[in-house]
Amino acid sequence: MxxxxxxxxxxxxxDTPPERRRLSPMLWVGGTLVGLxxxxxVISFFWTPYSPVLVDPPHRLLRPSGAHWLxxxxxxxxxxxxxxxxxxxxxxxxxxxxxxxxxxxxPLGIIAAMSGRFVSExxxxxxxxxxxxxxLLLAILFGAVWGxxxxxxxxxxxIATAPAFARLVRAGALQVMSTEYVLAARVAGxxxxxxxxxxxxxxxxxLMIVQASVxxxxxxxxxxxxxxxxxxTPPPTPSWGRILQxxxxxxxxxxxxxxxxxxxxxxxxxxxxxxxxxxxDRFDPQLDDRS
Amino acid sequence: xxxxxxxxxxxxxxxxxxxxxxxxxxxxxxPGDPAQVALGVNATPEALAQTRAEFGTNRPLVxxxxxxxxxxxxxxxxxxxxTRADIGPQIADRLQVTLWLVSLGxxxxxxxxxxxxxxxxxxxxxxxxxxxxxTSQFGMAVPSFIAAILLVDIFAVQLRWVPSGGWTPxxxxxxxxxxxxxxxxxxxxxxxxxxxxxxxxxTTLNVLREDYIRTARAKGLTPGRAFLRHGxxxxxxxxxxxxxxxxxxxxxxxxxxxxxxxxxGLGGLLLDSVSNRDLLxxxxxxxxxxxxxxxxxxxxDVLYLLIDPRLRIST
Numbered sequence: 025m026x027x028x029x030x031x032x033x034x035x036x037x038x039d040t041p042p043e044r045r046r047l048s049p050m051l052w053v054g055g056t057l058v059g060l061x062x063x064x065x066v067i068s069f070f071w072t073p074y075s076p077v078l079v080d081p082p083h084r085l086l087r088p089s090g091a092h093w094l095x096x097x098x099x100x101x102x103x104x105x106x107x108x109x110x111x112x113x114x115x116x117x118x119x120x121x122x123x124x125x126x127x128x129x130x131p132l133g134i135i136a137a138m139s140g141r142f143v144s145e146x147x148x149x150x151x152x153x154x155x156x157x158x159x160l161l162l163a164i165l166f167g168a169v170w171g172x173x174x175x176x177x178x179x180x181x182x183i184a185t186a187p188a189f190a191r192l193v194r195a196g197a198l199q200v201m202s203t204e205y206v207l208a209a210r211v212a213g214x215x216x217x218x219x220x221x222x223x224x225x226x227x228x229x230x231l232m233i234v235q236a237s238v239x240x241x242x243x244x245x246x247x248x249x250x251x252x253x254x255x256x257t258p259p260p261t262p263s264w265g266r267i268l269q270x271x272x273x274x275x276x277x278x279x280x281x282x283x284x285x286x287x288x289x290x291x292x293x294x295x296x297x298x299x300x301x302x303x304x305d306r307f308d309p310q311l312d313d314r315s
Numbered sequence: 316x317x318x319x320x321x322x323x324x325x326x327x328x329x330x331x332x333x334x335x336x337x338x339x340x341x342x343x344x345x346p347g348d349p350a351q352v353a354l355g356v357n358a359t360p361e362a363l364a365q366t367r368a369e370f371g372t373n374r375p376l377v378x379x380x381x382x383x384x385x386x387x388x389x390x391x392x393x394x395x396x397x398t399r400a401d402i403g404p405q406i407a408d409r410l411q412v413t414l415w416l417v418s419l420g421x422x423x424x425x426x427x428x429x430x431x432x433x434x435x436x437x438x439x440x441x442x443x444x445x446x447x448x449x450t451s452q453f454g455m456a457v458p459s460f461i462a463a464i465l466l467v468d469i470f471a472v473q474l475r476w477v478p479s480g481g482w483t484p485x486x487x488x489x490x491x492x493x494x495x496x497x498x499x500x501x502x503x504x505x506x507x508x509x510x511x512x513x514x515x516x517x518t519t520l521n522v523l524r525e526d527y528i529r530t531a532r533a534k535g536l537t538p539g540r541a542f543l544r545h546g547x548x549x550x551x552x553x554x555x556x557x558x559x560x561x562x563x564x565x566x567x568x569x570x571x572x573x574x575x576x577x578x579x580g581l582g583g584l585l586l587d588s589v590s591n592r593d594l595l596x597x598x599x600x601x602x603x604x605x606x607x608x609x610x611x612x613x614x615x616d617v618l619y620l621l622i623d624p625r626l627r628i629s630t
Contacts, residue, residue, distance in 0.1 A: 156334040156605045158567045168589040168597060245458050249571050252460055272464050279468045286461045294456035
C-alpha cells in the first residue's frame with residue numbers, strides 16, 4: 025500500500041483502515057446477487073421441483089402457480105427447475121472461462137513484465153492479435169470447427185478474456201519489479217522464476233481478483249448471447265440464454281416466459297459488475313471516482 | 316510524431332497478417348472436404364479430383380493461404396465452394412446493412428450518454444445524479460439482445476407501434492426503414508449509452524476538479540460556461556478511446572441483434588455460412604470483422620496522438 029498505491033495487493037485487505045472495512049452498498053448488492061446465483065446452482069444439485077427436462081405436453085404454457093412457480097414452457101417443462109439448473113451452467117461456464125483467461129493471461133503478463141524488450145514486445149503483439157477476435161466471434165469460429173458446445177464457448181470466452189488479464193497483470197508486475205524487495209531478491213541471486221512466484225504473483229493477486237469479477241460478468245453476457253444464437257450449451261442442458269431464445273418465439277403468446285431468463289441474466293451480470301467495482305474501490309481507493 | 320504513426324501503422328499490418336494466419340490455421344482443421352461438400356456423397360473420384368483442382372484445395376496449405384491472402388489484399392474473396400457465387404459483393408451488400416445499424420446505434424448512444432453523463436457528474440452529490448449513475452449501472456448489465464426482446468415485447472407486441480423485425484433499404488422506402496430500424500438501433504444504442512455515460516461521468520468529475528476550471532470560475536464564468544469553454548474538450552479526449560472500443564462492441568453485438576430482428580446483415584451471413592459449412596464465406600466474413608476491429612483500434616490510437624498534443628512530445 026505504501027510503496028505502490030496503484031497496485032492493490034492482497035495485504036491491502038488487511039491494511040484497510042476500519043472505516044473502509046465496512047461493506048459498501050455496491051459490495052452488498054453485488055455479493056447478494058452473486059450469492060443468489062451460486063445458491064440456485066448449489067440447490068439444483070440436490071433439488072428441483074420437477075426434472076428440468078421432463079416434457080409434459082398436457083401441462084404446456086401454464087401460468088405461474090403453486091404447482092409451477094414460474095409456469096411451464098411450450099413443451100410443458102417446469103421453468104423454475106430449468107432456471108435453477110441454468111444457474112449451474114452460468115456458474116460453470118463463468119468459472120472455467122475466467123480460469124482460462126487468468127491462466128493464459130497472467131503468466132503472459134508476468135513474463136512480459138520481467139523479460140527483455142524482445143520477448144516483451146512479442147507478447148504484446150500476440151495480445152494485439154488476440155484482441156482482434158472478440159469472444160462472440162471466436163466462439164462462432166470454434167463452433168464452426170469443432171461443433172458448438174459448452175466447451176467451445178468456455179474456451180473462446182476464456183481466450184478472449186486473456187488479454188485483459190495479461191495487460192493488467194503486466195502493469196502491476198512492472199510496478200512490483202521496481203520495488204526494493206525485488207531488487208534485494210535479485211541482488212541475492214534469486215532466480216527469475218522464484219521472484220515471479222514469491223514476489224510478483226502474490227502482489228498482483230488482488231488485481232487478478234478484481235479482474236476476475238469483472239470478466240465473470242462479461243463471460244455470463246457472452247455465454248447467454250452464444251446460447252441464444254445456438255453456439256453455446258446444446259439442448260437439453262438448460263441454459264438461461266437458450267431458455268430465452270426458446271421463449272422469444274412465444275413472445276406473442278406468453279411474454280412472461282421471456283422475462284425470467286432475461287431478468288436472471290441481467291441481475292447476474294449486474295451482481296458481478298457491482299462486486300468487481302466494489303472490490304476495486306476496496307483494494308484501490310485511488311481509483312475511487314465517487315468522491 | 317510521424318515515426319509514431321508509422322510504427323503504429325506497421326503494427327496494424329503485422330497484426331492483420333498474424334490474425335489472418337491464425338484464422339486460416341484454425342479453419343484448416345475443419346473436418347470435411349469442400350469438394351465433397353459441393354458435389355455430394357455420390358461424386359466419382361475423378362469429379363472430386365477435378366473439383367479439388369478447380370478450388371485449389373489440393374495444393375499445400377501454405378500455398379492456399381498465400382493465394383487467398385494475396386487475393387484478399389486485392390479486395391477479392393474468391394467464389395463460394397457451395398453456390399459458386401462471388402463472395403466479395405455478398406459481403407459488401409451485407410456490410411452496408413450492418414454499418415447502418417452500428418453507426419445509428421452509436422449516434423443513439425452518444426445522444427443519450429453525453430447529457431446524462433455530464434448531468435450525473437455535475438449533480439454527483441445530489442439524489443438525481445446518484446439515480447442516473449445507478450440507472451447506467453443497471454443498463455450495463457442488460458445484454459443488447461435482451462434489451463431487444465424487451466423492446467419488441469413492449470413496442471411491437473403490446474403497443475404495435477413498430478414492426479418486430481425485417482429490413483427495408485433506406486433508399487427504397489425511408490419511412491419503413493426508420494420504423495423497422497428503430498428497435499434494433501435502440502437496443503444496440505441503449506446498452507452502449509449506459510457504459511458511455513458512466514465513463515463520461517467519471518471523466519467529467521475529474522475535469523471539474525482541475526485548476527483551470529477553478530481559474531475560469533474565478534474569472535467570473537458561470538459553472539456551465541466554465542465547463543463548456545474549458546472542460547468539454549478535455550472530457551472528449553479520453554472518451555474517444557471508449558467510443559472506439561464501443562464501435563467494435565457494436566459490430567459484435569450486431570451479429571446477435573440481426574438474428575433477433577431477422578435483418579440480413581453481416582452477422583446473419585456469418586451464422587448462415589457457418590451452418591452451411593461454406594468455408595470461404597466464413598473466412599471472408601471473419602476477416603472483414605477482424606480487420607474492422609483492428610482498424611478501429613488503429614484509428615483511435617492515431618486520433619489520440621492528433622487530439623492530445625501532450626502525447627506527441629512525451630516519450
